[in-house]
Amino acid sequence: MSYQHQYIDGTRIHFPLGKVVCIGRNYAEHAKELDNPVPSEPLLFIKPGSCVVPLEGGFSIPVDRGAVHYEAEIAVLIGKPLSRTPNQEEVLDAISGFAPALDLTLRDVQARLKEKGYPWEVAKAFDGACVLAPFVPGSAIEDLTDIGIRLSINGEVRQDGNSRDMLNPILPMIQHICGHFSLQPGDVLLTGTPVGVGPLSQGDELVLELVGHSRFVSRVL
Ligand code: ZN
Numbered sequence: 431m432s433y434q435h436q437y438i439d440g441t442r443i444h445f446p447l448g449k450v451v452c453i454g455r456n457y458a459e460h461a462k463e464l465d466n467p468v469p470s471e472p473l474l475f476i477k478p479g480s481c482v483v484p485l486e487g488g489f490s491i492p493v494d495r496g497a498v499h500y501e502a503e504i505a506v507l508i509g510k511p512l513s514r515t516p517n518q519e520e521v522l523d524a525i526s527g528f529a530p531a532l533d534l535t536l537r538d539v540q541a542r543l544k545e546k547g548y549p550w551e552v553a554k555a556f557d558g559a560c561v562l563a564p565f566v567p568g569s570a571i572e573d574l575t576d577i578g579i580r581l582s583i584n585g586e587v588r589q590d591g592n593s594r595d596m597l598n599p600i601l602p603m604i605q606h607i608c609g610h611f612s613l614q615p616g617d618v619l620l621t622g623t624p625v626g627v628g629p630l631s632q633g634d635e636l637v638l639e640l641v642g643h644s645r646f647v648s649r650v651l
Contacts, residue, residue: 433482435507435616437527438564438644445509445526445616450477450560451607452503452533456596456622463625472598472606475550477533477620481559485532485638488651489561491630496538498630501623502581502589502638505531506600507565508619513612521604522574524613527565530579530638530646533620534559537629562618566643574600578641579624583634591624592641598622 435443454473455461461468483489491498509526516524533554540553571577577593593600600621607613632650639645 433484433562436564438566440564443507443526443565445507447479447482448508448614448617449479450482450618450620451611451613452477452554452620453598453603453622456598456603457591457624458597459595459625460623460627463627468597472603474607474610475554476611477555477560481555481557482618483558483561485561485563485646485648488649490558490651491534491632492536492556492558493632495536497536499535499537499627500581500583500588500630500636501533501535501627502579502591503531503533503620503623504577504579504593504600504640505529505562505565506604506619506621507568508613508617509568509615511612511614512604512608514608516605516608518601518605521601525568526615527568528571528577528640529563529565529644530581530640531563531618531620532561532638533623534561534630560618560620563638563644563646566640570643578639580639580641581626582637583630585635588628589624589626593621595624596622
């Protein structure tokens, strides 16, 4: 299914889908569960727009490349150009929305790449690797350091995190990212996953929530 940014009321957001800038190991407990050291500066990678699919209606996962892990993350939609050294007010003003998202990861493939010190793209950027829900408007969330993200699978809560536990909070994270990559309207940030990642299987029923703001039911097709 083709993807188009939209708000939870169904309104289309007329920004082109851009890149998806991701941060790895942004919650200490998650870094620990995969035996990863906590990086001294934000660990960034990019998923291309071509890998984004909508959450609603269900989504597919690769079946022949080992374990496919879910990583529930808070997604931030950028609505104004940002580059170099924006101040926090400029960053805040550029945020158009928030949504829950899944950073799907071919974990076995990623483990082999990590071992060799190679880039992660084939484990992180495959078609369907970024599953995005509709956004709540940026103005709907006042405190960016208190956003809950929760994922339940087949009725069981697997991830239940809050942005207060991020090693790099959202606004300074975006400022840091702008020092490396310009952001354009339609770009999305995935802000890292809390503890509790694990494999997905065909037929899994998912409930993905931005706690108190939006809630979506979906499934692995
Ligand atoms: Zn992730």
